[in-house]
Amino acid sequence: MADFIGAVDQGTTSTRFMIFDHGGNEVARHQLEHAQILPRSGWVEHDPVEIWERTNSVIQNALRHGGLSATDLVAIGITNQRETTVVWDPRDGRPYYNAIVWQDTRTDAIASALERSGQGDVIRRKAGLPPATYFSAGKIQWILENVDGVREAAERGHALFGNTDAWVLWNLTGGPDGGIHATDVTNASRTMLMDLETLDWDDELLGFFGIPRAMLPAIKSSSDAGAYGVTRTSRPLRGAVPIAGVLGDQQAATVGQVCFSPGEAKNTYGTGNFLVLNTGTELVRSRHGLLTTVAYRFGDAPVVYALEGSIAVTGSAVQWLRDQMKIIKTAAESEDLARTVDDNGGMYFVPAFSGLFAPYWRSDARGAIVGLARYNDNAHLARATLEAICYQSRDVVEAMERDSGVHLDVLKVDGGVTANDLCMQIQADILGVPVSRPVVAETTALGAAYAAGLAIGFWQDTDELRTHWKESRRWKPLWSDDQRAEGYAGWQRAVERTLDWVRVP
Ligand SMILES: Nc1ncnc2c1ncn2[C@@H]1O[C@H](COP(=O)(O)OP(=O)(O)OP(=O)(O)O)[C@@H](O)[C@H]1O
Ligand SMILES: [Mg+2]
Numbered sequence: 001m002a003d004f005i006g007a008v009d010q011g012t013t014s015t016r017f018m019i020f021d022h023g024g025n026e027v028a029r030h031q032l033e034h035a036q037i038l039p040r041s042g043w044v045e046h047d048p049v050e051i052w053e054r055t056n057s058v059i060q061n062a063l064r065h066g067g068l069s070a071t072d073l074v075a076i077g078i079t080n081q082r083e084t085t086v087v088w089d090p091r092d093g094r095p096y097y098n099a100i101v102w103q104d105t106r107t108d109a110i111a112s113a114l115e116r117s118g119q120g121d122v123i124r125r126k127a128g129l130p131p132a133t134y135f136s137a138g139k140i141q142w143i144l145e146n147v148d149g150v151r152e153a154a155e156r157g158h159a160l161f162g163n164t165d166a167w168v169l170w171n172l173t174g175g176p177d178g179g180i181h182a183t184d185v186t187n188a189s190r191t192m193l194m195d196l197e198t199l200d201w202d203d204e205l206l207g208f209f210g211i212p213r214a215m216l217p218a219i220k221s222s223s224d225a226g227a228y229g230v231t232r233t234s235r236p237l238r239g240a241v242p243i244a245g246v247l248g249d250q251q252a253a254t255v256g257q258v259c260f261s262p263g264e265a266k267n268t269y270g271t272g273n274f275l276v277l278n279t280g281t282e283l284v285r286s287r288h289g290l291l292t293t294v295a296y297r298f299g300d301a302p303v304v305y306a307l308e309g310s311i312a313v314t315g316s317a318v319q320w321l322r323d324q325m326k327i328i329k330t331a332a333e334s335e336d337l338a339r340t341v342d343d344n345g346g347m348y349f350v351p352a353f354s355g356l357f358a359p360y361w362r363s364d365a366r367g368a369i370v371g372l373a374r375y376n377d378n379a380h381l382a383r384a385t386l387e388a389i390c391y392q393s394r395d396v397v398e399a400m401e402r403d404s405g406v407h408l409d410v411l412k413v414d415g416g417v418t419a420n421d422l423c424m425q426i427q428a429d430i431l432g433v434p435v436s437r438p439v440v441a442e443t444t445a446l447g448a449a450y451a452a453g454l455a456i457g458f459w460q461d462t463d464e465l466r467t468h469w470k471e472s473r474r475w476k477p478l479w480s481d482d483q484r485a486e487g488y489a490g491w492q493r494a495v496e497r498t499l500d501w502v503r504v505p
Helices: 048-065 108-116 119-127 136-146 150-155 164-172 203-209 249-256 315-323 333-338 378-404 421-431 443-455 462-466 481-498
Strands: 004-010 014-020 026-033 073-080 086-089 160-162 182-184 218-220 243-248 265-269 273-280 291-296 304-311 348-350 368-370 411-414 435-438 471-475
Touching: 004 048, 004 164, 004 443, 014 048, 014 443, 026 048, 048 164, 073 164, 073 249, 073 443, 086 150, 086 164, 108 119, 108 136, 119 203, 136 150, 136 203, 160 164, 164 182, 164 243, 182 243, 243 249, 243 443, 249 265, 249 273, 249 291, 249 304, 249 443, 265 378, 265 443, 273 291, 273 378, 304 378, 315 333, 315 378, 333 378, 333 421, 348 378, 348 481, 368 481, 378 421, 378 481, 411 421, 421 435, 421 471, 421 481, 443 462
Parallel strands: 004 073, 073 243, 182 218, 265 411, 411 435
Antiparallel strands: 004 014, 014 026, 086 160, 265 273, 273 304, 291 304, 348 368, 435 471
């Protein structure tokens, strides 16, 4: 008797497979990192073949750790790093180029040309997104223009585009032997190619980037028992397990945090930070630098929209302290080091490594450390890094409150960085509202499992899922209002110093 749901979480830095029981509790997991390929400044790539191999390994290992086999899984869900672009040949499954990752800024000239030509306003209106290097369309255009033979192949139907959900799905369901080429509506909403109202690829948008429609996956509901087929070619999942849910990682976390009502929001702290506010069936246009995006669509129910504040660099700034600055050996040491000082010593760090995303959308920004005095040391840098994670989150919370009129009385958080108690205390201090972390902090995988489980009736409805959510810890603000105002004013001055640094062609 199959009693569990599995979830593939194909992330930016690693791929996980997690198995959940009927109560939404974790039963087993396995996780493997993949290489971050950095060929030159601003370029970030992944090897899609490595990602597919890692996916198979983590499925196999998680099943083994749990003492389970494919027949114990009623269904699986897939969630993924969004926007990251893979183009492959369906005849043999070979990628034409490495995956171009969401953080990659090589398409800045493409993005700024859209703005100059006035096409930016069309993209904002139809896709809900500002033209930026972040999204998939410019990355597809770059591959079509820079990799020999891809444009001709695409026109003959010999080149498929997908985000990593579609790449993993196609490989799981048969690959060159009848693999299913589909994506869900949340992933499609991040390409700059989908119209948010029709929920279909838009010919005018495709025209801006010169992308043939034949390359694109079919757009499906996020939770659907029949749309995504069954596993066929995966080594560990040869037992034909239905794939019943697909969602971008931040939308999956929104589902995992059971933000099912308009006005409910979560903030995920991983490689970057992503605040997502459920706005219900209403499409809310941002006037303060947020994205309008799809939260999820379950079955044939109306689509649910969201406002999102995307921040490119948060947990990855901690990795930068570890790997480039080498002032800590593990991410967790950032907390120990930052605790050796009481404050930032006047120092601010704005980690604008990929320019600034929400609410600024400035690809001309680059990172800066400001306010330095002879007094400052490594510990202040660690502290300023944790503060930067929290100040960037305050920037998007303020934008969200202005756009939606929703005032948060508590911030629901999740993701790797939320293991850092000091950082979560600083977040409560900087925002002036309590911060709450659930027992299951792996909300991304959980949300993909929920989407799959709802589709096949393993769970009845969202009310049932709500009963699974439990708080593990809450942090209350300790700073005075003056301290909060002064700190934030310093942050805003620091952000100004990062702007207009790179001259975008
Ligand atoms: N104790 C800690 N203090 C600060 N940062 C931490 C801590 N533990 C992990 N991190 C950071 O959290 C991030 C990993 O979190 P998580 O696994 O949620 O990321 P993710 O965004 O889901 O990864 P991916 O993008 O691969 O999906 C890393 O960037 C790491 O630097
Ligand atoms: Mg993740």
